[in-house]
Structure formats: C-alpha cells, structure tokens
Amino acid sequence: MTNITLKKVITFAKYLAIILLSIDMIVLAIPKLLQMQFRMPHYRAFVPLAELPKPELMMSFFGRSYAYNIFIGLTELAIGILIIFKRTRLIGLLISLGVCLNIFIINIEFDLMFEVVRHITMTLSLTLLLLIEYRKDLYRFFIELGGKLNGEVIKAKSGVWQKLRIGYVILFPITYFIFSFVVISMFDYNLIGSYEIKSTEIKNETIAFKKGRLGSTPMLFFEKNDRVKLSVNDSLHHGSYKIDGEHLLMNFWSTTNHPFEYIDAQIEDYTFITGTLNDSIPLQMGIERLPVEKDYLNGMYID
Known part of the structure; x- marks a missing residue:
C-alpha cells in the first residue's frame, strides 16, 4: 500500500469516526x-430505596431533574455539532472526553455493563482516537506555552463540503427531534401513570382494599409497555392492558389473595372504571391520578 493510498484510508476513517461520534x-x-432517556416504570418508583437495582436507582436519580437533562442534552448536542467543523472540533472533542469518561464510570459503578460494552466504550474510543491528531498541539499549548495563545488562525473554507456540513448540523437534529416527538405521541400519557384506588365495588358490595406491596394505599399502575400492576392487600398483581377509546381490557397472570383474571370495562375521564371482573362479576372502581408531588413521573408529557 502506497503512502498516498494509506493517507486516503486514514482520512476516510477519520471522517467516518467524526460522523459516527x-x-x-x-x-x-x-x-x-x-x-425520554432516564425513564423507569411508574410502579418501581414506589419500591423501597434499598430494594431498587443499581440501574434503576441511577435512572430515578437523573430523571428527577429536567433541568439537568436539558443541561446534559444541550452539551451532547453541542459536541455533535462542534466536531463537524475543523475550527471547533478540538473543543468539541475535549468536552466529549469529559462527558464520556463521566458516563463510562457511572455505567460501570451502576452495573450497566451492557451500555459499557454496546455504547459508551465505542464513543469514548472514537473521542480518544480523534484526539490523537491533536496530541502534540495539546502538549505544546497546555505544557510548553502554559495555556498561552500562539498560532495561526484557521480560516473557514467554502464549497460543497462546507454546505453539506452546515446542512447536516441543521437537518439531522431537527429530523431526529421530530422522530422522537412522534414516538412520544404514540402513547396515551393521560392514562399512563400511578393511581390511588379510592373506591371499589364488586357484586355491588363495597370492598375495602388494604395497601399493597407498593405505596401507602391501594394502587394501580399503567405502564408505557402495556403492562399493568395492581397493588392491594399486601400483594402485587401483574398483567397487561389494552385501551381503545374508553374501552379498557386488563389481563392478569400473577395473583395471590384475589382471583383476578381479567377486567373488561369502560374507563371514564381516567377516574372511573366500570365493567366486569372475570367475565361475569360486576365491578366498579374509582381511581385518582397521583399529583406530581407524590410521583414526579406522572408529570412527564402531560399538558
């Protein structure tokens, strides 16, 4: 392989790494x-702190502050834009190094080894590989010059490649933002959430449920993955649900103190469920969505 060919291969690999990063x-x-990132099932927010797995403990901590998510999100967005242009690539890579090292340690310490192998190791490696080109400049600037500015100004070049880069940093973030927003819109977040069971009637008789395994009162949890959890009488019942307009169907496959198999009902204003239990038993249930003060997850995506 000639030096010219090798140089072309290295240049291609370099710009491929830049685009991937x-x-x-x-x-x-x-x-x-x-x-969308630091999310956890609603019912897990009511698991005692000592019983939470490390990954969910981390996600609940970071997901609780939207301002923090905005700060990190804008930082990562800035990195994705800065490294595209030669004049701002170094500052983007230095910021990326700090962010990636931080995430790398967090993922290891919170047992997110899948993320370490699948994602952050590659991102950190790409950052380090791209920084190799600047190793002499960094040493000279930070060590020999003590941080003083001394060098030629890099002038921006015009042309097709420059226009493509500008188009990329504008169109790709906007396109991915629209895609992510469409994903959010696919779910009924007026239903998804944590609810307190206020009243229950079975066969027209009032049933006084006691608190379940989760929460301080009888609870009902509708999750984004079509899973439903019923927490009553020191038990936690697992199931799935489907909703079509006001028609709500819940199927349970894990019950202990009560023979819940499925509930076929209408739900009105997300507060009143009326229908049948196990095909023939009349059921009425009043539920109340927890305020944000009691479950911060209920405040996400709701107008």
Missing part, C-alpha cells in the same frame, strides 16, 4: 431534551 451524541441528546 456526531450522530451518537445527537441521538443521545434529543431524548434527554424530551425527557
């Missing part, structure tokens, strides 16, 4: 701006 950072940034 930029895409990765933008794809990480947009979900944070839309509160």
